[in-house]
Amino acid sequence: MRRKCRIWWPKQLSSTQPSCCKFLFGWFVTCSSDSLDIVVAFASNRESSSNLQSCLQEILHSINGNMHVSLQDKSKFSLLGQYGACINYGQNGVEEDDLRKTCTHGVDGVCECYGQWRCGCLKNDGFLGQCRQVSMESNYWIELAYDSLRLQARGIHWVPKLHHLHWKKEIVSQCDVHVILYETPTYGAHHLSLRYWNSSEHGKASPKKPQWVDELQQKQPLNDMDTVVLAINSASASQKYFERHDSFKQSSANIPIISMFCTFMWHILAMSLASLSTLFYIFIRFFHSFLNFESQSWVYSASAKAFSNTWINFRIRSCQILYWPIFLQDNDLRSQTSVECAERVALHKHSLWSSLVVDILLGDLIGLALLFHAESVCSWVSNIASNLTNELLRSGSVWLMGVPAGFKLNIELAEVLGMVSLNTIQIWSTLWIFVGSLFIYFIKGLAILAILFGVTIPAALVIDMIVIVTLHVSTLHWLISILYSQQLHALAALWRIFRGRKWNPLRQRLDSFDYTVKQHVVGSLLFTPLLLLLPTTSVFYIFFSIMNTAVSLSCMFIEVIISVIHATPYIKIALRLIKPRRFPLGIWFEIIACHNNSSHSPWSAYIDKNSLPVDEAPRKEDIDRMVSSVLISILHSNYWSIGQMVLPHYRKAFSGVSGSYIATSVFGLLSGNKVASTLGATLPSTMPWLCIPYNEYWCLCRNSILACMVDCNYYRCHDSRPPSFGLT
Template sequence: MPYRHGDCYPSWQTANSYVCDLKMLRKKCRLWWPEQLVSSQPNSSFLFVGWYICSINSLDIIVATTISPHEISPCLLQSNFQEILHAVNGAMPLRLQELSTISVLGHCTADCTGEVLKVMGNQNNDSPRKSNSERLQCPGVEENSSLKTHSDDRVNQQCHQKLFADTTADENCARWNCGCKKLDQFTEHQRQSFIRNGNWIQVLCKSERMLCKEPRWIPELHHMHLNGETLSAHDVHLIIYELPTYGRNHFSLSSWGSSEHVGSSFRKPNWVNELDKKPMLLDLDSVVLALNCTMAAKVLLGQRMGTFDPVIHLFWISTLVSTIWQTMAVLVASVATVRYILLQSLYRFLSYGSETFFFILSKMFAHTCKNVHIRSCQFLYWPVILQGTGFSSQSNVEYAHRAALRKHFMWSNVAMDVIFGIIIGLALLVNVEAVCFWILIVVRGITDNLLRLGCVWLMGVPAGFKLNTELAELLGMISLNAIQIFSTLCFFLSTYLSYFVEGLALSGIVFGLTIPAALCIDMLKLATLHVLTLHWLISFLYSQQIQALASLWRLFRGRKWNPLRQRLDSYDYTVEQHVVGSLLFTPLLLLLPTTSVFYIFFTMLSTTITFICIMIEIAISVLHATPFAEILLCMARRRRFPSGIWFEIISSPTACTYAGNGLSGDPQSSDLGARKTACFFKGGPKPLVSLLRSNYATIGKIIAPHYRNIFRGVRPSFGPSLAYGILSGQRIPSTLQTSLPPIMPWMNISFREYWRLCRDAVLSFRL
């Protein structure tokens, strides 16, 4: 029997409802409602689709979209509405499919107080002699202090009659005894199946004014069918959220970049592992995953049911845009193919040339060859990376956004690098003569004022130190001769300096700024080869003296170094060994200051050169690692970089006392559904209403993970090993070994296939 106005619940049914309400009190309920359903007046009746996500002590109801009962018409009997939902669910991420299945959640009935008050207002205008106690006031409008109780009861009675009474003889307007509206034959069959196999909720929408002048349609949960039981709505938290949209926004619990952190290397205690195994009391990860899939569910469901209306452009405008895009795709593909032909020709020339010559070049220009190979592979693989798999059509907006950032990272990085290279290259080409002039002045000044005068100063009495004259003159003459030979060679090669500057500028224009920067590292090492050679020679003498003095010092103490066990062992030396050790110890100790002075001088020069090369190397790594696409998107669309969520409370819960004996079930009073509906239109009980907000990452948080990856390959012992190498005269590291993009294999396909690949990549890049 359908429920009709005036019927009453049996006492056992009221008691059962009271027990179910107690169960619901132990289980918190959160209703996630789309913002567009709040801002606009809904239809008088609609169904909503989404997910039920149940945890230990809470139930989350995520509403994705709404459909009208008239849309689920008998014409869908042929395609089967369950198959449509199954197809939409199959497009969702696997993790969400394991957690919950998309389904029809329930039914919503809009507020009718406006229509009732309009009728009552007309009646009041026809009867102006009525007292103030008989005039009706609408919820949301300023109430009169002289409003009487029987006026409220009159409003509640008419609202209840409009919502829950069978005012016509049509069976479709009837209601079940639980309060659910009886729908048409097909939709009612679907509702019954959902109630039997899962859950069903009944929601009422009313107009309220919250934090703004415009009214908002706030839903309130009337009752729920949970696992075959009818539960009254208690302790419901309404959360209003904005639908995540690709290219605009999404939600994320973690701070930006936290997922890219490398896990800790230390072992976790057992109690921590046991705590991780326990289920979470508040599973917001699953809720956020479902929220990020709501837009995809809405679009897919609309497409399957034929109610999704895409944006319709004018035919001639769309044709013009398509023609322009096709022309640009052909132009870009042609330019990329010409570059592909040049790179393939250069690669084959170097591969089939002399292996010895190629090996020497790769050793002399190690940084340049490595960066050229990286940039060439980036030039070759950009159509493959851009083409992708259509990230904008992915169901999860968060996954789509992050995949799009990874897709656009390489091409934006290459584009900005080439732009910087073009700027620097054009500046060098315009000022070739001035650049060559200043380079010659700097080289001449360093050679004459620093190297030669420094060696002459060391051959005398530097800083008042009394050095060994013979050893100082020997080391000084060797250094001066090496400097003179290398300066003479550089003088003859200076005539080709202008060609080198032009080649440096052209490499920046063609390949980007990182290639001339890497070439500067290699050329700086070649130009200072005499300094590095002298430093290696003198450091060898210095280290041998230090090791000999340390061995002789252990000889005097009766100790010997055990290289196998890395420790000092006792050893009985003979008298002859002590005599020879004494004869060697004295001259080595007296010659050590002279060698140390020359070693310190050339170590300072070599360390300065190494420091400059390391700075250029860090600059190259920074250019490779800077996420230019993310920085530009952050300035334009900051909402694409959420960093945690928070809730803005706009309405606190209020209590409401039902008429009659409350939940005990008074047969003389109206039923429980009627009393709750009357209390609803009085303005209570109001649920806790919150707005879902997001924190957004700053530019520093966005680029920090990328810059941390630069120094991922740097060993922690770099500083101590550098200090130990300088003090002991051992070999010091000449590179920081910062991280660079991975080297991809060389591409070998036909020219036509590559041109087609580039054209398709440009066409797929169109949004």
């Protein structure tokens, strides 16, 4: 079988004029005996590599040790080979004019840089020659020559051409070569990814797979794309690690005045945010200590049940405020070598404070609006509550005591139920007359709470207050639902008497049963009045069910808003709008040129979708014939849409809401059983309570913010590793 070799080539190496000879560093990735992937991370010139001869082996070992664990298991970072225009002069399409332009070390086309081995490899004396021998002992070594490919619009002037390849102690010069040009991924710019960021969101596999699927999975894959993509994402980090050891790259830079001013302002910002966070920390610690002191009293238990939503959201907000400096700490340095892993860690880290900032900003807007319009809001809410009480509850109860919608009801039962409802409504309204004078202070307190802690805590408090204010509605609904459900169960049991059936609670089924005449008579006497009283009970149950459902839906609507605020990935949406390339979704290849050995020209065909008309596109059989030798393509990525990013987060937040939940709620509402008044949406998990001294917490906050500036400056000046906290 003909061997296949894929060369993953950095695009920037094809846009610059080649020098005489450079050394290639990267990874050899093997997946089968006749397939080889060569991922070129970067190229180093002769002068730079010569200065590192004494420690090159240690540098390669250090770089490989800093790579991702999965990459270390599959491949090892090494010296791949060398390339240059002076390799095999006069062959493989390298013209004399091109050589004289690129190789300035020789005279009359004869390169004096290096000698050549019999196989055509350039000789390297000293330690680099030893590295070549070590690389060849590991079964692979590659020699590449430059060839011109004039695609000015794409910035591609030169492409590598295989001179020969040492493949398991064999010299291979003829094989199917696929040169793939890729743009080196960098942190904050772009990277490559083959799969979804949430792997659990893939479609569910079919329980029974066809036979051809099993046969296809048993075949050995042609290439290991996961390892290749991981190596490409680590190319930038490997180059930066290598350049750290290059003495010619290190240079002292003067600190400009603007940089000093930015540093000073950053310190001021760090101390300000640390002081503000410490104030919140002192208040939260004091409030937590007070609750622990009163946790054994009945007042605490009753208030915890009455304000359960507020307590849960306050706990979440407290943990977010306490733990934000800890989330900014950089503890996983190994993940920073891969751009994809670094992006994952950074987005996970920045999601906490971005959610916190957006929540507080929304709370400031709503809180200031409530604070400046507290009186009008108080009057508006009071009018709505008065209209609901007088126009709906009282008028509806009186209407049900008469002839509602022309239905003839039982007068005695309707009057009893109506009087109970009216008395309950009147008692509750009388109690809330005394509380109404304090409602203006509640609105102002709600506004201050929104300004300080964000909008989710006041929204949760509004849910609890709605439940407390409408307690008389829920109580009446609960009493009527008990009467209605018991009446239905009694009618169902009496109906089974006429059918000769009896419910078996042990086996959960209906069994045959022989009833006596007396039992039939008693059942008939009980069944008739219960059936005639059912319309009256049903009318009252439907009315209070509608009222209670309306209250529950309003609470659920606020609960949905709270869950959406918590679940929305604000930092992802913002970065997706600014830099969509940071969110790749799969890769694809664009063929730009094919080399045909049967043609006299070095490149017999160019395939460019921007320049080639549709009616002149090559046929499939022509492409298959051309790619049998050399194929040049460019690696591209697809990108996430905002909907694809947001939908998994919302699906996780509302995972408890399904068709069965809706069906159960509808069945419970029709049968008079208890219906859940909340959606049960998933909220962020709470973390253990943090108890450290105040001065240590202030220092922790300040150092976390300063670490962001230090990492960004170090990356910018020394170019050593990706910044851990920057969003650029």
